Amino acid sequence: MSSIPVVDFAPFLASKTTPNDESEQQKQAVAAAILDSFKRIGFVYLVNHGMAQSEIDEMFAVSKSFFALPLETKLLAPRPAAKTHHRGYSELGREKVTQPGDTDAYVPDTKESFECGADNDAMPNVWPPEEALPGFRAACDAFYARCYELEQNILRAIALGFRLPEDYFLASHPPQQNQLRLLHYPPVSQASLEEGTARRMVAHTDFITITLLFQDDVGGLEVEDPAQPGVYIAAQPIPGAVIVNAGDLLKRWSNDVIKSTKHRVRAPPTAAKDGVTPARYSIPYFCGPLPDTVVDCMPGTFDPSQLETKRYAPITAGDYVMHRLADSY
Numbered sequence: 225m226s227s228i229p230v231v232d233f234a235p236f237l238a239s240k241t242t243p244n245d246e247s248e249q250q251k252q253a254v255a256a257a258i259l260d261s262f263k264r265i266g267f268v269y270l271v272n273h274g275m276a277q278s279e280i281d282e283m284f285a286v287s288k289s290f291f292a293l294p295l296e297t298k299l300l301a302p303r304p305a306a307k308t309h310h311r312g313y314s315e316l317g318r319e320k321v322t323q324p325g326d327t328d329a330y331v332p333d334t335k336e337s338f339e340c341g342a343d344n345d346a347m348p349n350v351w352p353p354e355e356a357l358p359g360f361r362a363a364c365d366a367f368y369a370r371c372y373e374l375e376q377n378i379l380r381a382i383a384l385g386f387r388l389p390e391d392y393f394l395a396s397h398p399p400q401q402n403q404l405r406l407l408h409y410p411p412v413s414q415a416s417l418e419e420g421t422a423r424r425m426v427a428h429t430d431f432i433t434i435t436l437l438f439q440d441d442v443g444g445l446e447v448e449d450p451a452q453p454g455v456y457i458a459a460q461p462i463p464g465a466v467i468v469n470a471g472d473l474l475k476r477w478s479n480d481v482i483k484s485t486k487h488r489v490r491a492p493p494t495a496a497k498d499g500v501t502p503a504r505y506s507i508p509y510f511c512g513p514l515p516d517t518v519v520d521c522m523p524g525t526f527d528p529s530q531l532e533t534k535r536y537a538p539i540t541a542g543d544y545v546m547h548r549l550a551d552s553y
């Protein structure tokens with residue numbers, strides 16, 4: 225059975241402050257380890273990634289405060305009707321299943337979310353009024369900026385792993401393409417999750433370049449084992465670690481050298497209380513390129529003297545996303 229490797233990112237970050245031959249070698253070793261994980265399973269845990277646990281905990285606390293607001297307050301920042309406008313609050317899965325033996329409780333929605341990103345004309349943010357949750361917007365913006373710093377370092381590492389210039393992906397990945405998603409999976413009956421009558425998140429691959437995924441200590445995230453399709457392995461929470469996974473666009477960009485692996489959220493291993501699983505919170509941060517970026521198999525992933533070893537024609541990131549959306553709807 226495959227497993228998701230844990231990579232210590234500290235030597236990569238340290239080489240910036242003490243550049244010398246030894247630190248460069250260590251940096252290259254970290255880059256190689258990340259790329260190797262991406263080749264094998266498409267996922268990696270990074271520890272010592274430069275974001276303090278306290279700032280991550282703080283963002284989870286802010287997320288909990290948001291989801292604890294009354295529904296009508298959250299709906300003051302409604303997700304726009306256009307499917308491609310990923311901003312604001314979504315109340316999903318309105319299905320409410322009664323839970324036997326639990327008189328006043330019901331199994332509520334499988335998940336609710338709040339999405340934001342850098343503001344641009346194509347996708348303006350949708351914020352709740354400041355007085356609904358003072359500091360919410362500032363906290364999201366600050367966390368977004370910190371994630372962007374980490375993203376840039378990871379993109380540097382991927383490029384170095386391929387022995388490409390460190391800045392290979394940077395110009396095409398400015399901060400205004402990204403999206404921060406706060407997710408809340410409310411308590412739900414363990415049995416319904418196990419039987420599949422309720423779902424937290426169905427199996428899917430992510431769309432674009434990479435995702436940084438922060439999760440609380442509840443668990444339930446599972447990743448398909450590339451060696452055994454259909455078999456899922458637990459991506460259990462590791463304190464201090466961020467999960468990084470490659471998306472479909474990076475798979476294509478790398479001529480399928482990198483895997484974009486299916487993942488889902490199922491019943492957590494955490495003991496259910498009276499048959500009800502605890503709430504779970506997670507925070508993915510999706511990173512993608514500018515729409516006009518030409519995504520062509522990167523050097524080193526095909527044989528230049530045999531262009532048929534390139535599995536894909538060049539495509540702009542914008543066209544790619546449009547095709548993907550057309551496929552899914």
Ligand SMILES: O=C(O)CCC(=O)C(=O)O
Pocket residue numbers: 405407425430437439445487488489506507508
């Ligand atoms: O909640 C999680 O841990 C997974 C979230 C996820 O895969 C996604 O939003 O794409």
Ligand SMILES: [Fe+2]
Pocket residue numbers: 428429430487
């Ligand atoms: Fe995902």
